Amino acid sequence: MPEPILRKKAIVVEEIFHEGGPAVEKPLRRAAAIAVIKNPFASQYVENIEGFMDDLKPLGVEMAGDLLKALGGDASVVEGYGKGAIVGSAGEVEHGALWHVPGGYSMREILPASNAIVPSTKKLGGPGTRLDVPITHCNASYVRSHFDAMEIGINDAPKADEILLVLVMTTGARIHARVGGLKASDVKGEDGLR
Template sequence: MPAVVVRKFLVQVEEIFHEGGPPAARPLKRGAVVAVIANPFAGRYVEEITGFMDDLKPLGLDMARRLIDAIGDGASAIEGYGKGAIVGAAGELEHGALWHNPGGYAMRELLGNARAIVPSTKKVGGPGTRIDIPITHINASYVRSHFDAIEVGVTDAPRADEMAVILAMTTGARVHARVGGLAAADIKGEDGLR
Protein backbone atom coordinates (compact mmCIF):
# COMPACT_ATOMS: atom_id res chain seq x y z
CA MET A 1 0.00 0.00 0.00
CA PRO A 2 1.08 3.64 -0.28
CA ALA A 3 3.20 5.37 2.34
CA VAL A 4 1.53 7.58 4.93
CA VAL A 5 2.45 11.19 4.11
CA VAL A 6 1.84 13.66 6.96
CA ARG A 7 1.53 17.37 6.11
CA LYS A 8 1.03 18.59 9.67
CA PHE A 9 0.03 17.76 13.23
CA LEU A 10 -2.20 19.80 15.50
CA VAL A 11 -2.44 19.12 19.24
CA GLN A 12 -4.92 20.88 21.51
CA VAL A 13 -5.46 20.48 25.25
CA GLU A 14 -8.18 22.13 27.33
CA GLU A 15 -7.99 22.43 31.11
CA ILE A 16 -11.48 22.87 32.54
CA PHE A 17 -11.86 24.22 36.08
CA HIS A 18 -15.66 24.60 36.22
CA GLU A 19 -18.75 24.87 34.05
CA GLY A 20 -20.52 27.49 36.13
CA GLY A 21 -20.61 25.48 39.35
CA PRO A 22 -17.95 25.08 42.02
CA PRO A 23 -14.33 24.65 40.84
CA ALA A 24 -13.30 21.01 40.47
CA ALA A 25 -10.85 19.57 42.99
CA ARG A 26 -8.84 18.40 39.98
CA PRO A 27 -9.34 20.20 36.65
CA LEU A 28 -10.45 18.04 33.74
CA LYS A 29 -8.03 17.87 30.85
CA ARG A 30 -9.52 17.16 27.45
CA GLY A 31 -7.31 16.97 24.37
CA ALA A 32 -7.06 15.94 20.76
CA VAL A 33 -4.35 15.31 18.21
CA VAL A 34 -4.91 15.66 14.47
CA ALA A 35 -2.69 14.40 11.66
CA VAL A 36 -3.38 15.87 8.24
CA ILE A 37 -2.33 13.19 5.77
CA ALA A 38 -2.44 12.61 2.03
CA ASN A 39 -5.40 10.49 0.96
CA PRO A 40 -3.89 7.94 -1.44
CA PHE A 41 -7.34 7.06 -2.79
CA ALA A 42 -8.58 10.61 -3.48
CA GLY A 43 -10.13 11.31 -6.86
CA ARG A 44 -10.89 7.74 -7.85
CA TYR A 45 -12.69 4.63 -6.68
CA VAL A 46 -10.35 1.91 -5.40
CA GLU A 47 -11.91 -1.43 -4.52
CA GLU A 48 -9.27 -2.81 -2.15
CA ILE A 49 -8.27 -0.25 0.49
CA THR A 50 -8.00 -2.28 3.70
CA GLY A 51 -4.22 -2.69 3.46
CA PHE A 52 -3.83 1.01 4.24
CA MET A 53 -5.03 0.30 7.79
CA ASP A 54 -1.75 -1.52 8.49
CA ASP A 55 0.18 1.42 7.08
CA LEU A 56 -1.66 3.75 9.47
CA LYS A 57 -0.82 1.76 12.64
CA PRO A 58 2.54 3.47 13.33
CA LEU A 59 0.86 6.85 12.89
CA GLY A 60 -1.82 5.86 15.40
CA LEU A 61 0.80 4.94 17.99
CA ASP A 62 2.76 8.15 17.35
CA MET A 63 -0.37 10.27 17.70
CA ALA A 64 -1.49 8.52 20.89
CA ARG A 65 1.96 9.12 22.43
CA ARG A 66 1.89 12.78 21.37
CA LEU A 67 -1.50 13.27 23.01
CA ILE A 68 -0.59 11.49 26.24
CA ASP A 69 2.55 13.63 26.43
CA ALA A 70 0.61 16.84 25.72
CA ILE A 71 -1.97 16.12 28.42
CA GLY A 72 1.04 15.65 30.65
CA ASP A 73 -0.15 13.34 33.40
CA GLY A 74 0.88 9.97 31.90
CA ALA A 75 -1.20 7.16 30.43
CA SER A 76 -2.57 6.15 33.84
CA ALA A 77 -4.41 9.50 34.10
CA ILE A 78 -6.46 8.93 30.93
CA GLU A 79 -10.07 7.88 31.59
CA GLY A 80 -11.87 8.72 28.35
CA TYR A 81 -11.19 8.43 24.64
CA GLY A 82 -12.58 8.76 21.12
CA LYS A 83 -11.50 9.06 17.50
CA GLY A 84 -12.62 10.44 14.17
CA ALA A 85 -11.71 11.54 10.68
CA ILE A 86 -12.52 14.30 8.22
CA VAL A 87 -12.05 13.23 4.61
CA GLY A 88 -11.37 15.86 1.94
CA ALA A 89 -13.89 16.40 -0.86
CA ALA A 90 -12.08 14.19 -3.41
CA GLY A 91 -12.33 11.24 -1.02
CA GLU A 92 -15.19 9.20 0.37
CA LEU A 93 -16.51 8.39 3.82
CA GLU A 94 -15.08 4.88 3.60
CA HIS A 95 -11.56 6.34 3.54
CA GLY A 96 -12.23 7.79 7.00
CA ALA A 97 -13.37 4.36 8.17
CA LEU A 98 -9.81 3.15 7.59
CA TRP A 99 -8.88 5.01 10.81
CA HIS A 100 -11.10 2.83 13.06
CA ASN A 101 -8.61 0.04 13.62
CA PRO A 102 -5.24 1.87 13.72
CA GLY A 103 -6.56 4.78 15.78
CA GLY A 104 -8.52 2.74 18.27
CA TYR A 105 -6.01 0.00 18.86
CA ALA A 106 -3.15 2.48 19.26
CA MET A 107 -4.90 4.18 22.17
CA ARG A 108 -6.03 0.91 23.72
CA GLU A 109 -2.48 -0.44 23.58
CA LEU A 110 -0.84 2.61 25.14
CA LEU A 111 -3.52 2.92 27.80
CA GLY A 112 -3.01 -0.62 29.10
CA ASN A 113 -5.37 -2.53 26.84
CA ALA A 114 -8.46 -0.50 27.66
CA ARG A 115 -11.61 -2.61 27.33
CA ALA A 116 -14.28 -0.33 25.88
CA ILE A 117 -14.78 0.15 22.18
CA VAL A 118 -13.45 3.54 21.07
CA PRO A 119 -16.36 5.71 19.91
CA SER A 120 -15.92 7.27 16.51
CA THR A 121 -17.28 9.67 13.95
CA LYS A 122 -16.33 10.71 10.45
CA LYS A 123 -17.46 13.04 7.69
CA VAL A 124 -16.45 14.47 4.34
CA GLY A 125 -15.63 18.17 4.30
CA GLY A 126 -13.27 20.87 3.13
CA PRO A 127 -10.68 23.08 4.80
CA GLY A 128 -11.82 24.39 8.16
CA THR A 129 -14.45 21.69 8.67
CA ARG A 130 -15.05 21.02 12.38
CA ILE A 131 -16.08 17.70 13.87
CA ASP A 132 -17.26 16.62 17.31
CA ILE A 133 -15.29 13.60 18.52
CA PRO A 134 -17.39 11.47 20.92
CA ILE A 135 -15.74 10.32 24.14
CA THR A 136 -16.57 7.48 26.54
CA HIS A 137 -14.81 5.81 29.47
CA ILE A 138 -11.85 3.65 28.40
CA ASN A 139 -13.04 0.54 30.24
CA ALA A 140 -16.83 0.75 30.28
CA SER A 141 -18.93 2.46 27.63
CA TYR A 142 -21.95 2.78 29.95
CA VAL A 143 -20.29 5.19 32.42
CA ARG A 144 -22.50 8.26 31.88
CA SER A 145 -20.22 10.71 33.65
CA HIS A 146 -17.65 10.25 30.88
CA PHE A 147 -20.03 10.78 27.92
CA ASP A 148 -18.40 13.81 26.35
CA ALA A 149 -17.13 15.27 23.09
CA ILE A 150 -14.40 17.58 21.89
CA GLU A 151 -14.68 19.77 18.81
CA VAL A 152 -11.70 19.62 16.47
CA GLY A 153 -10.75 21.21 13.18
CA VAL A 154 -7.81 22.59 11.23
CA THR A 155 -8.10 25.92 9.42
CA ASP A 156 -6.47 24.76 6.17
CA ALA A 157 -7.40 21.09 6.21
CA PRO A 158 -8.39 18.76 4.86
CA ARG A 159 -7.65 19.77 1.31
CA ALA A 160 -9.54 17.77 -1.31
CA ASP A 161 -6.83 15.10 -1.52
CA GLU A 162 -6.23 14.82 2.24
CA MET A 163 -7.70 13.35 5.39
CA ALA A 164 -7.52 14.66 8.94
CA VAL A 165 -7.34 11.71 11.34
CA ILE A 166 -8.04 12.43 14.99
CA LEU A 167 -7.57 10.92 18.46
CA ALA A 168 -9.09 12.40 21.63
CA MET A 169 -8.54 11.68 25.33
CA THR A 170 -9.72 13.04 28.68
CA THR A 171 -8.53 12.68 32.27
CA GLY A 172 -11.95 12.14 33.79
CA ALA A 173 -15.63 12.79 33.92
CA ARG A 174 -17.35 16.02 32.88
CA VAL A 175 -16.52 18.60 35.55
CA HIS A 176 -20.02 18.72 37.06
CA ALA A 177 -21.26 15.23 36.07
CA ARG A 178 -24.36 14.40 38.10
CA VAL A 179 -26.83 12.47 35.93
CA GLY A 180 -26.44 9.11 37.66
CA GLY A 181 -25.93 5.76 36.02
CA LEU A 182 -22.93 3.49 36.31
CA ALA A 183 -20.09 5.17 38.21
CA ALA A 184 -16.47 4.70 37.17
CA ALA A 185 -15.77 3.27 40.64
CA ASP A 186 -18.32 0.49 39.97
CA ILE A 187 -16.93 -0.78 36.65
CA LYS A 188 -16.84 -4.58 36.54
CA GLY A 189 -14.51 -4.72 33.55
CA GLU A 190 -16.04 -7.86 32.05
CA ASP A 191 -17.25 -6.73 28.65
CA GLY A 192 -16.20 -3.13 27.95
CA LEU A 193 -19.76 -1.99 28.63
CA ARG A 194 -20.21 -2.19 32.41
Template sequence: MPEIQVRKRLITVEEIFHEGGPPAETPLRRAAALAVVKNPYAGRYVEDIQPFMEDLKPFGLTMAKALIDALGGDPSVVEGYGKGAIVGSAGEIEHGALWHAPGGYAMRELLGDAKAIVPSTKKVGGPGTRLDVPVTHINASYVRGHFDAIEVGITDAPRADEIVFVLVMTTGARIHDRAGGLKAKDIKGEDGLR
Protein backbone atom coordinates in the same frame (compact mmCIF):
# COMPACT_ATOMS: atom_id res chain seq x y z
CA MET B 1 1.47 1.63 -0.46
CA PRO B 2 3.42 4.88 -0.49
CA GLU B 3 4.76 6.24 2.78
CA ILE B 4 2.21 8.22 4.80
CA GLN B 5 2.56 11.87 3.82
CA VAL B 6 1.78 14.27 6.68
CA ARG B 7 1.27 17.95 5.87
CA LYS B 8 0.75 19.11 9.45
CA ARG B 9 -0.14 18.01 12.96
CA LEU B 10 -1.95 19.73 15.78
CA ILE B 11 -2.16 18.80 19.46
CA THR B 12 -4.35 20.77 21.79
CA VAL B 13 -5.03 20.43 25.53
CA GLU B 14 -7.96 22.08 27.27
CA GLU B 15 -8.28 22.46 31.06
CA ILE B 16 -11.73 22.92 32.55
CA PHE B 17 -11.88 24.31 36.09
CA HIS B 18 -15.66 24.70 36.44
CA GLU B 19 -18.85 24.99 34.41
CA GLY B 20 -20.53 27.62 36.53
CA GLY B 21 -20.46 25.63 39.77
CA PRO B 22 -17.68 25.31 42.33
CA PRO B 23 -14.14 24.89 40.94
CA ALA B 24 -13.06 21.26 40.67
CA GLU B 25 -10.36 19.99 42.99
CA THR B 26 -8.53 18.73 39.89
CA PRO B 27 -9.30 20.35 36.54
CA LEU B 28 -10.55 18.10 33.74
CA ARG B 29 -8.09 17.93 30.87
CA ARG B 30 -9.29 17.11 27.37
CA ALA B 31 -6.76 16.67 24.57
CA ALA B 32 -6.94 16.14 20.83
CA ALA B 33 -4.31 15.13 18.29
CA LEU B 34 -4.98 15.82 14.61
CA ALA B 35 -2.87 14.86 11.60
CA VAL B 36 -3.45 16.08 8.06
CA VAL B 37 -2.47 13.23 5.72
CA LYS B 38 -2.49 12.85 1.95
CA ASN B 39 -5.30 10.51 0.86
CA PRO B 40 -3.75 7.94 -1.52
CA TYR B 41 -7.21 7.10 -2.92
CA ALA B 42 -8.44 10.66 -3.57
CA GLY B 43 -10.13 11.24 -6.90
CA ARG B 44 -10.68 7.61 -7.86
CA TYR B 45 -12.49 4.49 -6.74
CA VAL B 46 -10.19 1.74 -5.46
CA GLU B 47 -11.71 -1.61 -4.51
CA ASP B 48 -9.01 -2.80 -2.08
CA ILE B 49 -8.24 0.05 0.32
CA GLN B 50 -7.25 -2.05 3.34
CA PRO B 51 -3.49 -1.88 2.69
CA PHE B 52 -3.60 1.79 3.77
CA MET B 53 -5.22 0.73 7.05
CA GLU B 54 -2.23 -1.53 7.73
CA ASP B 55 0.15 1.34 6.96
CA LEU B 56 -1.72 3.54 9.44
CA LYS B 57 -1.21 1.20 12.42
CA PRO B 58 2.27 2.48 13.44
CA PHE B 59 1.10 6.02 12.67
CA GLY B 60 -1.79 5.51 15.11
CA LEU B 61 0.64 4.46 17.84
CA THR B 62 2.74 7.58 17.21
CA MET B 63 -0.31 9.84 17.47
CA ALA B 64 -1.61 8.10 20.61
CA LYS B 65 1.79 8.41 22.30
CA ALA B 66 1.98 12.11 21.43
CA LEU B 67 -1.46 12.60 22.95
CA ILE B 68 -0.51 10.81 26.18
CA ASP B 69 2.66 12.91 26.31
CA ALA B 70 0.57 16.07 25.93
CA LEU B 71 -1.41 14.97 29.00
CA GLY B 72 1.80 14.58 31.03
CA GLY B 73 3.15 11.24 29.82
CA ASP B 74 1.33 9.02 32.33
CA PRO B 75 -1.27 6.78 30.61
CA SER B 76 -2.92 6.01 33.96
CA VAL B 77 -4.46 9.53 34.07
CA VAL B 78 -6.48 8.88 30.89
CA GLU B 79 -10.10 7.88 31.55
CA GLY B 80 -11.87 8.74 28.29
CA TYR B 81 -11.17 8.43 24.58
CA GLY B 82 -12.55 8.74 21.06
CA LYS B 83 -11.47 9.00 17.43
CA GLY B 84 -12.59 10.47 14.14
CA ALA B 85 -11.70 11.45 10.60
CA ILE B 86 -12.56 14.25 8.18
CA VAL B 87 -12.11 13.18 4.55
CA GLY B 88 -11.49 15.81 1.88
CA SER B 89 -14.00 16.19 -0.96
CA ALA B 90 -12.05 14.06 -3.47
CA GLY B 91 -12.29 11.10 -1.09
CA GLU B 92 -15.13 9.05 0.30
CA ILE B 93 -16.43 8.30 3.78
CA GLU B 94 -14.96 4.79 3.57
CA HIS B 95 -11.46 6.27 3.50
CA GLY B 96 -12.15 7.73 6.96
CA ALA B 97 -13.35 4.31 8.14
CA LEU B 98 -9.81 3.02 7.62
CA TRP B 99 -8.91 4.86 10.87
CA HIS B 100 -11.13 2.62 13.06
CA ALA B 101 -8.56 -0.10 13.76
CA PRO B 102 -5.30 1.91 13.64
CA GLY B 103 -6.62 4.73 15.83
CA GLY B 104 -8.64 2.65 18.26
CA TYR B 105 -6.23 -0.20 18.84
CA ALA B 106 -3.30 2.19 19.24
CA MET B 107 -4.98 3.98 22.13
CA ARG B 108 -6.19 0.76 23.71
CA GLU B 109 -2.70 -0.73 23.55
CA LEU B 110 -0.93 2.28 25.06
CA LEU B 111 -3.57 2.69 27.78
CA GLY B 112 -3.03 -0.83 29.11
CA ASP B 113 -5.53 -2.88 27.15
CA ALA B 114 -8.54 -0.64 27.68
CA LYS B 115 -11.76 -2.65 27.48
CA ALA B 116 -14.40 -0.33 25.97
CA ILE B 117 -14.92 0.18 22.28
CA VAL B 118 -13.46 3.49 21.10
CA PRO B 119 -16.36 5.67 19.91
CA SER B 120 -15.89 7.18 16.49
CA THR B 121 -17.24 9.58 13.92
CA LYS B 122 -16.31 10.58 10.40
CA LYS B 123 -17.49 12.84 7.61
CA VAL B 124 -16.53 14.26 4.24
CA GLY B 125 -15.86 18.00 4.24
CA GLY B 126 -13.67 20.83 3.05
CA PRO B 127 -11.11 23.09 4.73
CA GLY B 128 -12.28 24.29 8.14
CA THR B 129 -14.80 21.47 8.63
CA ARG B 130 -15.48 20.87 12.32
CA LEU B 131 -16.02 17.41 13.79
CA ASP B 132 -17.57 16.49 17.14
CA VAL B 133 -15.60 13.46 18.33
CA PRO B 134 -17.53 11.35 20.88
CA VAL B 135 -15.87 10.32 24.15
CA THR B 136 -16.61 7.42 26.50
CA HIS B 137 -14.82 5.83 29.45
CA ILE B 138 -11.88 3.62 28.38
CA ASN B 139 -13.08 0.55 30.31
CA ALA B 140 -16.87 0.81 30.44
CA SER B 141 -18.97 2.47 27.77
CA TYR B 142 -21.94 2.89 30.12
CA VAL B 143 -20.19 5.31 32.50
CA ARG B 144 -22.55 8.23 31.90
CA GLY B 145 -20.33 10.92 33.44
CA HIS B 146 -17.74 10.31 30.72
CA PHE B 147 -20.20 10.74 27.81
CA ASP B 148 -18.77 13.79 26.10
CA ALA B 149 -17.58 15.16 22.76
CA ILE B 150 -14.62 17.26 21.71
CA GLU B 151 -15.00 19.59 18.73
CA VAL B 152 -11.96 19.65 16.45
CA GLY B 153 -10.93 21.10 13.12
CA ILE B 154 -8.13 22.85 11.25
CA THR B 155 -8.72 26.05 9.29
CA ASP B 156 -7.02 24.91 6.06
CA ALA B 157 -7.76 21.18 6.20
CA PRO B 158 -8.69 18.85 4.77
CA ARG B 159 -7.89 19.87 1.24
CA ALA B 160 -9.68 17.77 -1.39
CA ASP B 161 -6.93 15.11 -1.47
CA GLU B 162 -6.36 14.90 2.29
CA ILE B 163 -7.75 13.21 5.40
CA VAL B 164 -7.60 14.64 8.92
CA PHE B 165 -7.17 11.78 11.40
CA VAL B 166 -8.16 12.55 15.01
CA LEU B 167 -7.59 10.96 18.43
CA VAL B 168 -8.96 12.42 21.68
CA MET B 169 -8.41 11.61 25.35
CA THR B 170 -9.75 12.98 28.63
CA THR B 171 -8.65 12.68 32.25
CA GLY B 172 -12.05 12.22 33.84
CA ALA B 173 -15.78 12.76 33.89
CA ARG B 174 -17.46 16.00 32.85
CA ILE B 175 -16.98 18.75 35.40
CA HIS B 176 -20.01 18.80 37.73
CA ASP B 177 -21.20 15.38 36.47
CA ARG B 178 -24.48 14.72 38.21
CA ALA B 179 -26.65 12.97 35.59
CA GLY B 180 -26.61 9.66 37.47
CA GLY B 181 -25.90 6.23 36.06
CA LEU B 182 -22.85 4.01 36.43
CA LYS B 183 -19.87 5.71 38.10
CA ALA B 184 -16.24 5.00 37.20
CA LYS B 185 -15.59 3.72 40.73
CA ASP B 186 -18.25 1.01 40.18
CA ILE B 187 -16.88 -0.44 36.93
CA LYS B 188 -16.69 -4.26 36.96
CA GLY B 189 -14.56 -4.42 33.81
CA GLU B 190 -16.09 -7.63 32.49
CA ASP B 191 -17.38 -6.68 29.06
CA GLY B 192 -16.30 -3.15 28.15
CA LEU B 193 -19.81 -1.92 28.90
CA ARG B 194 -20.13 -1.94 32.69
Protein backbone atom coordinates in the same frame (compact mmCIF):
# COMPACT_ATOMS: atom_id res chain seq x y z
CA MET C 1 -0.13 0.32 -0.16
CA PRO C 2 1.60 3.70 0.07
CA GLU C 3 2.87 5.04 3.39
CA PRO C 4 0.93 8.03 4.72
CA ILE C 5 2.23 11.40 3.53
CA LEU C 6 1.94 13.78 6.46
CA ARG C 7 1.33 17.51 5.86
CA LYS C 8 0.88 18.71 9.43
CA LYS C 9 0.24 17.69 13.01
CA ALA C 10 -1.27 19.49 15.98
CA ILE C 11 -1.91 18.85 19.65
CA VAL C 12 -4.78 20.62 21.43
CA VAL C 13 -5.03 20.52 25.23
CA GLU C 14 -7.93 21.91 27.24
CA GLU C 15 -8.15 22.36 31.00
CA ILE C 16 -11.71 22.79 32.24
CA PHE C 17 -12.15 24.28 35.71
CA HIS C 18 -15.94 24.67 35.69
CA GLU C 19 -18.96 24.80 33.39
CA GLY C 20 -20.85 27.47 35.30
CA GLY C 21 -20.93 25.61 38.60
CA PRO C 22 -18.30 25.62 41.34
CA ALA C 23 -14.66 25.43 40.26
CA VAL C 24 -12.97 22.10 40.95
CA GLU C 25 -9.58 21.60 42.60
CA LYS C 26 -8.28 19.41 39.79
CA PRO C 27 -9.39 20.50 36.30
CA LEU C 28 -10.56 18.05 33.67
CA ARG C 29 -7.93 17.76 30.98
CA ARG C 30 -8.79 16.64 27.50
CA ALA C 31 -6.48 16.58 24.54
CA ALA C 32 -6.55 15.84 20.84
CA ALA C 33 -3.79 14.72 18.52
CA ILE C 34 -4.46 15.69 14.91
CA ALA C 35 -2.67 14.61 11.73
CA VAL C 36 -3.42 15.75 8.19
CA ILE C 37 -2.37 13.27 5.53
CA LYS C 38 -2.67 12.95 1.78
CA ASN C 39 -5.56 10.71 0.77
CA PRO C 40 -4.02 8.10 -1.57
CA PHE C 41 -7.50 7.23 -2.89
CA ALA C 42 -8.69 10.78 -3.67
CA SER C 43 -10.50 11.36 -6.98
CA GLN C 44 -10.80 7.66 -7.78
CA TYR C 45 -12.70 4.59 -6.71
CA VAL C 46 -10.36 1.88 -5.39
CA GLU C 47 -11.97 -1.41 -4.44
CA ASN C 48 -9.29 -2.78 -2.11
CA ILE C 49 -8.36 -0.08 0.40
CA GLU C 50 -8.13 -2.18 3.56
CA GLY C 51 -4.35 -2.56 3.37
CA PHE C 52 -3.90 1.16 4.08
CA MET C 53 -4.97 0.49 7.68
CA ASP C 54 -1.66 -1.32 8.24
CA ASP C 55 0.18 1.68 6.83
CA LEU C 56 -1.65 3.98 9.26
CA LYS C 57 -0.73 1.92 12.36
CA PRO C 58 2.67 3.57 13.00
CA LEU C 59 1.08 7.02 12.71
CA GLY C 60 -1.65 5.95 15.15
CA VAL C 61 0.91 4.73 17.68
CA GLU C 62 2.90 7.96 17.33
CA MET C 63 -0.21 10.11 17.79
CA ALA C 64 -1.37 8.11 20.83
CA GLY C 65 2.08 8.52 22.39
CA ASP C 66 2.08 12.28 21.68
CA LEU C 67 -1.37 12.54 23.21
CA LEU C 68 -0.35 10.70 26.36
CA LYS C 69 2.70 12.98 26.70
CA ALA C 70 0.45 16.04 26.33
CA LEU C 71 -1.57 14.75 29.29
CA GLY C 72 1.53 14.26 31.44
CA GLY C 73 2.73 10.80 30.37
CA ASP C 74 0.86 8.74 32.97
CA ALA C 75 -1.55 6.31 31.30
CA SER C 76 -3.33 5.66 34.61
CA VAL C 77 -4.88 9.17 34.57
CA VAL C 78 -6.61 8.64 31.21
CA GLU C 79 -10.29 7.77 31.68
CA GLY C 80 -11.88 8.57 28.33
CA TYR C 81 -11.13 8.41 24.64
CA GLY C 82 -12.47 8.77 21.11
CA LYS C 83 -11.37 9.08 17.51
CA GLY C 84 -12.51 10.58 14.23
CA ALA C 85 -11.69 11.59 10.67
CA ILE C 86 -12.64 14.31 8.22
CA VAL C 87 -12.18 13.29 4.60
CA GLY C 88 -11.62 15.97 1.97
CA SER C 89 -14.16 16.41 -0.84
CA ALA C 90 -12.24 14.30 -3.38
CA GLY C 91 -12.52 11.29 -1.09
CA GLU C 92 -15.33 9.25 0.42
CA VAL C 93 -16.47 8.57 3.97
CA GLU C 94 -15.12 5.01 3.69
CA HIS C 95 -11.61 6.46 3.57
CA GLY C 96 -12.21 7.87 7.05
CA ALA C 97 -13.30 4.41 8.21
CA LEU C 98 -9.73 3.25 7.56
CA TRP C 99 -8.85 5.02 10.84
CA HIS C 100 -10.99 2.69 13.00
CA VAL C 101 -8.39 -0.01 13.60
CA PRO C 102 -5.12 1.97 13.63
CA GLY C 103 -6.61 4.84 15.63
CA GLY C 104 -8.48 2.78 18.18
CA TYR C 105 -5.95 0.03 18.76
CA SER C 106 -3.08 2.48 19.09
CA MET C 107 -4.75 4.04 22.15
CA ARG C 108 -5.81 0.71 23.57
CA GLU C 109 -2.20 -0.53 23.33
CA ILE C 110 -0.87 2.20 25.62
CA LEU C 111 -3.79 2.36 28.06
CA PRO C 112 -3.87 -0.65 30.41
CA ALA C 113 -7.53 -0.19 31.39
CA SER C 114 -9.11 0.11 27.96
CA ASN C 115 -11.63 -2.65 27.37
CA ALA C 116 -14.33 -0.40 25.90
CA ILE C 117 -14.77 0.19 22.21
CA VAL C 118 -13.28 3.51 21.09
CA PRO C 119 -16.19 5.64 19.85
CA SER C 120 -15.74 7.19 16.45
CA THR C 121 -17.16 9.57 13.89
CA LYS C 122 -16.25 10.58 10.38
CA LYS C 123 -17.52 12.86 7.65
CA LEU C 124 -16.66 14.65 4.43
CA GLY C 125 -15.65 18.29 4.63
CA GLY C 126 -13.39 21.02 3.38
CA PRO C 127 -10.81 23.27 5.02
CA GLY C 128 -11.99 24.50 8.40
CA THR C 129 -14.60 21.78 8.87
CA ARG C 130 -15.22 20.97 12.53
CA LEU C 131 -15.80 17.48 13.90
CA ASP C 132 -17.40 16.56 17.23
CA VAL C 133 -15.31 13.58 18.34
CA PRO C 134 -17.33 11.36 20.71
CA ILE C 135 -15.77 10.37 24.02
CA THR C 136 -16.65 7.52 26.38
CA HIS C 137 -15.00 5.90 29.39
CA CYS C 138 -12.09 3.80 28.15
CA ASN C 139 -12.87 0.76 30.28
CA ALA C 140 -16.68 0.71 30.39
CA SER C 141 -18.90 2.24 27.73
CA TYR C 142 -21.90 2.56 30.07
CA VAL C 143 -20.28 5.13 32.38
CA ARG C 144 -22.69 7.98 31.69
CA SER C 145 -20.55 10.69 33.32
CA HIS C 146 -17.93 10.25 30.60
CA PHE C 147 -20.29 10.66 27.60
CA ASP C 148 -18.78 13.74 26.02
CA ALA C 149 -17.35 15.18 22.81
CA MET C 150 -14.47 17.42 21.81
CA GLU C 151 -14.82 19.70 18.80
CA ILE C 152 -11.79 19.55 16.53
CA GLY C 153 -10.75 21.28 13.33
CA ILE C 154 -7.88 23.01 11.55
CA ASN C 155 -8.44 26.14 9.48
CA ASP C 156 -6.72 24.84 6.32
CA ALA C 157 -7.60 21.16 6.46
CA PRO C 158 -8.59 18.88 4.99
CA LYS C 159 -7.91 19.94 1.42
CA ALA C 160 -9.83 17.98 -1.21
CA ASP C 161 -7.15 15.29 -1.44
CA GLU C 162 -6.48 14.96 2.30
CA ILE C 163 -7.76 13.23 5.41
CA LEU C 164 -7.67 14.81 8.88
CA LEU C 165 -7.22 12.10 11.52
CA VAL C 166 -7.82 12.70 15.23
CA LEU C 167 -7.42 10.89 18.55
CA VAL C 168 -8.83 12.26 21.82
CA MET C 169 -8.10 11.35 25.46
CA THR C 170 -9.51 12.80 28.68
CA THR C 171 -8.59 12.58 32.35
CA GLY C 172 -12.11 12.24 33.70
CA ALA C 173 -15.83 12.84 33.52
CA ARG C 174 -17.64 15.96 32.40
CA ILE C 175 -16.70 18.56 34.98
CA HIS C 176 -20.14 18.77 36.63
CA ALA C 177 -21.49 15.31 35.74
CA ARG C 178 -24.57 14.56 37.84
CA VAL C 179 -27.09 12.60 35.78
CA GLY C 180 -26.63 9.24 37.48
CA GLY C 181 -25.87 5.89 35.93
CA LEU C 182 -22.86 3.62 36.40
CA LYS C 183 -20.07 5.40 38.25
CA ALA C 184 -16.45 5.10 37.15
CA SER C 185 -15.60 3.89 40.66
CA ASP C 186 -18.00 0.94 40.18
CA VAL C 187 -16.58 -0.30 36.86
CA LYS C 188 -15.80 -4.02 36.85
CA GLY C 189 -13.90 -3.88 33.56
CA GLU C 190 -14.94 -7.34 32.45
CA ASP C 191 -16.60 -6.74 29.10
CA GLY C 192 -15.93 -3.14 28.06
CA LEU C 193 -19.51 -2.20 28.93
CA ARG C 194 -19.73 -2.26 32.74
